[in-house]
Amino acid sequence: xxxxxxxxxxEYIRPPEIAEGREGHYPVVIVxxxxxxxxxxxxxxxxxxxxxxxxxxxxxxxxxxxxxxxKRTLEVLDRLGCAEEMVQKGVSWNVGRTxxxxxxxxxxxxxxEPDHHRPGMINLQQYYLEDDLIKRARQLPNLEIRxxxxxxxxTQRDDCATLRVETADGAYTLxxxxxxxxxxxxSPIRTMLGLDIDGKIFMDRFLIADVxxxxxxxxxxxxxxxxxxxxxxxVLLHRQADNVFRIDFQLGWxxxxxxxxxxxxxxxxxxSMLGDDREFELEWVSVYTFQCRRxxxxxxxxxxxVGDSAHQVSPFGARxxxxxxxxxxxxxxKLKLVMDGKAPATLLDTYSEERCYxxxxxxxxxxxSTDFITPKSAVSKTFRNAVLGLAENHAFARALxxxxxxxxxxxxxxxSLNTADSEVFAGNMIPxxxxxxxxxxxxEGTQWLLGAVGNRFQLLxxxxxxxxxxxxxARALRSLIDAPxxxxxxxxxxxxxxxxxxxxxxxxxxxxxxRYDLREGTSYLVRPDQHVAARWRTLDVxxxxxxxxxxxxxx
Amino acid sequence: MALNTQPNLHExxxxxFRAFSSGDDFYEALIETHRELTDEQSAMVNARxxxxxxxxxxDLSVLREAMHIAREGV
Ligand SMILES: Cc1cc2nc3c(=O)[nH]c(=O)nc-3n(C[C@H](O)[C@H](O)[C@H](O)COP(=O)(O)OP(=O)(O)OC[C@H]3O[C@@H](n4cnc5c(N)ncnc54)[C@H](O)[C@@H]3O)c2cc1C
Numbered sequence: 225x226x227x228x229x230x231x232x233x234x235e236y237i238r239p240p241e242i243a244e245g246r247e248g249h250y251p252v253v254i255v256x257x258x259x260x261x262x263x264x265x266x267x268x269x270x271x272x273x274x275x276x277x278x279x280x281x282x283x284x285x286x287x288x289x290x291x292x293x294x295k296r297t298l299e300v301l302d303r304l305g306c307a308e309e310m311v312q313k314g315v316s317w318n319v320g321r322t323x324x325x326x327x328x329x330x331x332x333x334x335x336x337e338p339d340h341h342r343p344g345m346i347n348l349q350q351y352y353l354e355d356d357l358i359k360r361a362r363q364l365p366n367l368e369i370r371x372x373x374x375x376x377x378x379t380q381r382d383d384c385a386t387l388r389v390e391t392a393d394g395a396y397t398l399x400x401x402x403x404x405x406x407x408x409x410x411s412p413i414r415t416m417l418g419l420d421i422d423g424k425i426f427m428d429r430f431l432i433a434d435v436x437x438x439x440x441x442x443x444x445x446x447x448x449x450x451x452x453x454x455x456x457x458x459v460l461l462h463r464q465a466d467n468v469f470r471i472d473f474q475l476g477w478x479x480x481x482x483x484x485x486x487x488x489x490x491x492x493x494x495x496s497m498l499g500d501d502r503e504f505e506l507e508w509v510s511v512y513t514f515q516c517r518r519x520x521x522x523x524x525x526x527x528x529x530v531g532d533s534a535h536q537v538s539p540f541g542a543r544x545x546x547x548x549x550x551x552x553x554x555x556x557x558k559l560k561l562v563m564d565g566k567a568p569a570t571l572l573d574t575y576s577e578e579r580c581y582x583x584x585x586x587x588x589x590x591x592x593s594t595d596f597i598t599p600k601s602a603v604s605k606t607f608r609n610a611v612l613g614l615a616e617n618h619a620f621a622r623a624l625x626x627x628x629x630x631x632x633x634x635x636x637x638x639x640s641l642n643t644a645d646s647e648v649f650a651g652n653m654i655p656x657x658x659x660x661x662x663x664x665x666x667x668e669g670t671q672w673l674l675g676a677v678g679n680r681f682q683l684l685x686x687x688x689x690x691x692x693x694x695x696x697x698a699r700a701l702r703s704l705i706d707a708p709x710x711x712x713x714x715x716x717x718x719x720x721x722x723x724x725x726x727x728x729x730x731x732x733x734x735x736x737x738x739r740y741d742l743r744e745g746t747s748y749l750v751r752p753d754q755h756v757a758a759r760w761r762t763l764d765v766x767x768x769x770x771x772x773x774x775x776x777x778x779x
Numbered sequence: 780m781a782l783n784t785q786p787n788l789h790e791x792x793x794x795x796f797r798a799f800s801s802g803d804d805f806y807e808a809l810i811e812t813h814r815e816l817t818d819e820q821s822a823m824v825n826a827r828x829x830x831x832x833x834x835x836x837x838d839l840s841v842l843r844e845a846m847h848i849a850r851e852g853v
Contacts, residue, residue, distance in 0.1 A: 603821040607810065614848075623799065
């Protein structure tokens with residue numbers, strides 16, 4: 225088979241604990257250098273936290289795994305300082321075509337809402353994503369990665385978790401004040417701790433083929449229901465970097481995966497799908513089954529589960545790595561506050577609550593897609609085919625066609641960390657909402673709102689002319705920084721410059737005002753993970769302090 | 780009134796942040812209505828459902844248009 229990617233081999237270094245014959249003690253240990261463990265490690269290290277990351281392997285993700293990385297994930301990766309490379313390398317697409325039997329029934333153009341930095345999603349092989357994350361991790365001196373270090377035992381006490389780690393030079397012991405578990409769907413650590421994960425296996429198999437196209441092929445997503453070349457099943461095709469195309473064939477349950485995987489069986493199938501004259505070469509073929517399940521809670525004392533170890537979804541809608549990276553976005557600032565003694569450990573319960581809610585939404589959406597694509601009964605299939613039949617001519621039916629919904633972030637509308645609105649606002653930026661992006665103008669040129677917020681609590685305060693901000697308000701805004709949990713005030717304005725000590729963001733296109741329903745005096749309290757914590761029509765420092773306390777379980 | 784074939788599903792009192800959510804909520808509820816029924820029972824449920832909805836819509840010109848589209852191409 226062809227190879228468009230050279231797998232890096234990361235060096236194993238003899239751990240100092242073995243060299244010096246002692247036990248190690250770290251404030252945070254993360255197990256698993258997949259996309260999720262890496263994102264957690266980078267985020268913590270950027271916050272100034274010393275981190276040790278362990279992985280049993282010495283390269284990036286092998287073969288066909290994640291492809292689609294959604295806008296919110298890219299925004300988190302921007303905050304971590306590594307999305308640009310991925311967007312450059314990845315493929316952005318807008319046109320999707322849906323086929324039913326012999327015919328194309330409709331196509332859509334995603335045509336993203338204007339004035340957002342990042343596209344709805346990019347397609348990129350998971351090994352590139354991980355490679356970029358590892359490069360980013362290596363820029364951070366307080367982040368140590370140990371490859372070929374396998375965790376073989378975990379126990380936990382009230383104040384720490386203890387790990388037994390095996391290497392080529394023997395085993396050693398590590399104590400961790402906090403342990404982040406990112407060891408993937410099989411999660412050996414979950415098993416070691418005797419914890420359960422509940423859900424169901426879908427009685428279905430998918431053949432995943434990555435092929436290198438020799439000639440031009442459009443950058444579009446094609447989805448077939450019941451095509452002539454693969455009767456009664458579905459097929460998905462989309463493009464990744466390097467002219468590699470991902471093809472997912474639904475196989476059903478009663479097939480022999482080993483037989484299906486053989487090139488002599490795969491190649492004719494792809495030929496009948498692409499037409500005889502398109503040349504291609506196989507890069508990778510594998511067969512998967514999928515599960516939808518999650519743990520009851522994601523935090524267990526000193527042990528915090530993130531990513532696939534905590535929850536898994538079926539593939540439609542591309543939510544695995546996307547939701548895992550969003551777990552870390554939610555967890556890291558909370559853990560840092562707890563470690564710094566600025567918030568009680570109960571703040572970590574809200575990590576579990578908020579991300580279980582998001583996991584349920586992801587499981588719901590991908591289960592719905594799976595049920596549409598693979599109807600479970602005759603009547604369900606009749607409805608599915610009726611929707612597809614009407615879709616060609618009727619917009620309402622097109623909206624019901626579900627071949628996978630775009631992975632989008634959850635609105636944490638019911639989170640206990642929110643302060644409820646006491647005034648009326650239009651739009652979607654309710655407490656618990658992930659912030660909408662918008663272009664802004666700073667002294668450094670045109671930038672993005674989401675590039676200016678994050679990593680700390682911030683208060684966005686709106687006034688049309690920043691230069692007109694009165695002295696008392698300026699003082700009040702500046703005073704927010706003087707607290708154990710500092711709040712950085714930022715003035716958002718159409719024009720002008722805020723008084724000394726306050727940053728100004730110019731809403732040159734008016735999009736911030738529009739998307740956040742801003743009026744003079746409107747103030748948004750923003751969490752370090754770029755979610756709305758509270759908002760008011762006028763600034764009241766005392767209320768801001770109460771809302772910060774609430775958002776950090778200090779109330 | 781003409782038959783509305785634009786996306787029109789919504790749920791009073793429920794806030795949806797995504798365009799696909801109300802349609803997907805409906806579709807799930809529809810399939811759920813048929814859970815564990817035999818094909819014959821399902822056909823009966825569908826017939827009753829159409830009768831209930833037709834009465835709710837009331838306007839025969841709308842219903843005639845819907846019946847016409849439903850039959851087309853089947
Ligand atoms: C065919 C397919 C398509 C997919 N498409 C998408 C998509 O389009 N978008 C998307 O977001 N997701 C997609 N996913 C899901 C995505 O691949 C996973 O959700 C993602 O890899 C989970 O990341 P993770 O870091 O939690 O776990 P993993 O990536 O599984 O990483 C776990 C790491 O832990 C290490 N480890 C395990 N045990 C130990 C141990 N005992 N000691 C030390 N280290 C250990 C492993 O070596 C590994 O590096 C897809 C998956 C498949 C299979």
